[in-house]
Amino acid sequence: MTQVSPGGPPPPGSLSVAIGDSVRALPWWRTPTARRYLFGYTLLAPAVLYVGLLVGLPFLFSLYLAMSDASVSSPVARFVGLENFASALENATFYTALRNTVVFTVGAGVLKGLLGTSLAFLLLQPFKGRKVVRALIMVPFTLPIAVSVLGWKWMFDSQFSVINWALSRLGLIGSYGSPDWPVWLGQPALALLSVMFVNVWRGFPFSAIVLLAGLTSVPPEVLDAAKVDGASFMQRFRKVIVPMIAPILFIGSAFDTVFTLSDLSIVYLLTNGGPDGSTEILPTLAYNTGIRGGALGRGAAISLFLFPLLLPAMILLLRTLRRRQY
């Protein structure tokens, strides 16, 4: 019960509570509203702390490095403002890496989406051994990346490629040494395609599983109703399934974009950005400049160019997701 204090109006933020005959003013932090807020923030604090420590601090540290002349051997760095970003923009290889990064991310993303969707629909169908197949398709995703990429390196070998030998035996290409013998990691377009292919091979099972989870959550009666109404497969997919699993699709796409955009291992192990920068992407350029070359500040600046690429994409995805939720 709340009453007006007899001694005049209560101070702002406090509350007068009648206990028996006496009335006592509570400080603001002991009011029920404040205590509710306090309880809420206390529950939230570990998550905020976790995100702050694991995401916020490294990001701020990257920003600090990118705006300094830090090197791997210098504990004290000088503030240089945007000089490292300007230096990256003066670097002709940077533009090649930027272009390749966009092509790599978009190309691989589209392919993973198409393959993942097809695979998810296939795995949705009832057939003998479905559980085993579902488990097996996750193998590329679970293998240590160094091992699987080395396997692909052998398959793309210029001399002993099993792919080329198979194509040659099938009569689709000439023999080793002939002009139509593909050099997977040596021809600029093929090299970029090859590294994208390995990324797709590794990532599309993840897309398929994410989609499969979404597809299984669509009530069968809704799909049956659409069928009864005469909707074709594509109509059902576009008008019923996609809207219903949109949140899952958005989250899956967001994860995949982040993973692909920052994927260093595949390119580093297969081509290290060569030949002549034809597979150079921002992560390899940043690593070779910042860690191997020792110019930590410039390397950090190159890697931070990923941020303006990622940020709008993430904001767009999350905003769309939020709108759909309401």
Added chain:
Amino acid sequence: MSDERPAQTHSTMLTRRSFLTTTGGAAAGLTLADMLAARQAPAQIKGTNLRLLIWSHYVPAYDVWFDKFAKEWGDKNGVKVRVDHIPHLELPARYAAEFAAGAGHDLMYFAGQILTGQYYRNLVDLSDLAEGLGKKYGGWLDAARSAAQVGGRWYAVPDFFISIPVLWRKDLFASVGMGEPKTWEDLRKAAGQLKAKGHPTGMQFSHCNDANHNWRALMYCYGVKETDPSGQNITIDSKEMREALKFAKAMYDEGMTPEVFSWDDASDNRFLASGVASWIHDAISAFHSTRVTNPKVFEQTFVVPEVAGPGGTWNVGEPNVWAIWKFSKNVPAAKEFIQGIADNQKEAMQASLGYNMPFLRGQYAKPMPYLGNDAKLGKLQDQEKITAFLGFPGPMTPPAQEVVTTFIIPDMFTRVARGGAIEDTMKWGVGEIRRIYAKHKAS
């Protein structure tokens, strides 16, 4: 715990001594144990720990020998030695992490990518040790300073370098009426004629270590100087560099296939072992692996230390040096270990199958271990006279290293081989190199 170690060591020494007593008569020449016994380490390192970070050698047998040496050295000196081997390409990231943390290995190893110039402010000055070794073994090669000195002080101690000679097929060269190649022109001519017979040659036009070494060998033989001797001023924008690019384009067109654009460091090894290659420019690991995988090809494979160009004969080696962090917890033991391994360089050479080339002049006394007993590899016993390192004639400075790690030189050769105009390529490459040097000067 520390009380227990000397006791164990004592026991090990007795065992070894008793072993040597009973088998000493059978031992011909110097053994590892003799060498180890020849030097008495200071008592202060007894009962301490030594953590050592080193690469995984291309010759696995060497790592076996090295680990055994480290253990025996530790036993003799009462030091508990732990050796961590990691792939050489991962070393720079590990060093960066150790430096940032201010903790890590007591003794470390720059393999191929020399970071002495990068980290020297944080490394122990090893001038006393290096100068002592120089005096003891007839002086250091001039090239050693490039990898280990900064401002005239030794912040690293050279261990060995890897030589990258020409491996050529005698039978194939004979089939086109040619003998041992003496010049780059000979190699081009042979490759041109042999490619038509299904035996092209290849040097990496890609982003790998060998590409950085091989094209620089050609450059230096053409008289190209990357910088002035101080390492501060770029001198690559020259007529000689243009000539080297022109030659490489001709050699690619006449004697290679496009597969060289995809090669990694091991591709040319396989190329030789497959019997296809007419010649390759690679470390002798290719020679050794062919011995096992294709004995017929091996029989016909011979070695030339390097071929000459218009600017002389220069072979680009890959140096390996020891360094000690200032934050190392056991500097005395680390220094003693370096001394120990330098005193055992002959055994190291033998264990590496002639792969490890010493930096100390006195260790070139013929016959050299392993090389001196191999009819084909014996030619490498004068390698010290023609060896240069990346950045030549300047030292391996941080900007020189960044030029290496960003593969600008191999990319210049790739552009020209693919039909790019030499002037456009020079403009791009020199521009990139200038930008890197300018950034380092500014910071």
